[in-house]
Amino acid sequence: MEIIKNCYDADSNKVKVTFDIGVGEGKLKISDDGTGMGRGEIINGFLKIASGLKVEYPVSAIYKRKKAGRKGIGRFSTQRLGRKLILRTRREKDSIGWELLVNWDDFESGKTLQDIKVILKQYEKATVGTEVIILGLRDTWSDAQIKRAWRGVLSLQQPFPIAPVENKPSIDPGFSVDFYKGGGLYKDEMVIADLKTEILDHLHAVVDMMVDKEGSVFWRISKNKLGESFDWRKYEYTSKDIEGSNKEIGLTNVWMKAYHVVLEPSLLPSFVYTRVRDELSKRGGGGSVPKWFQGCALWGFR
Incomplete structure (x- = not known):
């Protein structure tokens, strides 16, 4: 999934992916603990088609990872997955974060981009990192499909856990992704796929x-x-x-x-x-x- 590759590029250590498909219209939430984005990065990176940022900066800022995401593709992957997008993000150096709201149903044929409103506003409750919420999922997701999605980003994950390196913040501690499936209003989230359940x-x-x-x-x-x-x-x-x-x-x-x-x-x-x-x-x-x-x-x- 292209969004998870963006989490990797943002020097995240841990990503949590939750599918809520038992209530209403269905929801997908992807949360990471990466570097987050400022207003300029959202406009010139995430929202811009074929952005040149990943060409200009081919490795990540902290751990010097070779970037895995394709330029300007993250926003298209959210549109393909669902009808509405909520993106909340904050950088560690900022006291306040940002919230992006997009209704993909507004992007109808015959309309120009200038006629379509995308809401970007300050968001006080944002934690450091990025949270992507996709509402109105266009497809149903079985457990087997969720596991296949997890395996699609397996190459980015360490095959075995890595012990943290103290006092050396530039040392890459590794990258892991856990997939959960929400059980509706009355059930706890259930782990569908992670490194432990799938391999170890x-x-x-x-x-x-x-x-x-x-x-x-x-x-x-x-x-x-x-x-x-x-x-x-x-x-x-x-x-x-x-x-x-x-x-x-x-x-x-x-x-x-x-x-x-x-x-x-x-x-x-x-x-x-x-x-x-x-x-x-x-x-x-x-x-x-x-x-x-x-x-x-x-x-x-x-």
Whole structure:
């Protein structure tokens, strides 16, 4: 979806997509925690057909991501999805945000653009980031269609969660998109598609490792479809375990999570198998295991 690509280009970390199709005319809401837009960016970027902003600025401002959205296409994607658009946005440096209101039914054949009113006004309640609300959905959305839409932006998402990097705000923490389906007036939102439900829940084992502030190493198998799991236990190592060195490991306060998968088509849903296989192919196979931590029998991939 082109709107979600715009969220990625705006250096969002998290995007929430909610389909409300059980009440009235249907509604789609897309919320992100990105950089937001000012009045000039809305007029010269979002509303302008074939805007040159993405040519002039091919990477994002904070994380230097290569921009994924096509120039001037975001507004057309909202028109295709529904009859009315509400866009609310605010930048962190601004004390007040903006609200854009568009009724696509006004864009009838025979009218010139000058005859059509688009309302852009200041909006005090806007939070940092951008919220797009599309009313009067033109199509019905089944769970299968929602999942296909999520998979359409999967290439923008990290295959596995990334731990935040403290004190380095320019380091990209990753990008994730969760799709929800509203259950009407009396039901809570239900997650239809996210990285956990679509991929991680299907992998066979999870191994956690941590090094505490004293330098002691602990590990556990928190999930294991192939055998037994166990809680935290200390890993005893010596300097001889470190190849080519007689020094102790100089790590403290480190945590790591590894997802283990048996890459066998009969053991995984076809989509998960293809996704993991392609990721491993790009990265040259499984990860290497430090000699001092080879006690983890399920480490890495095979």
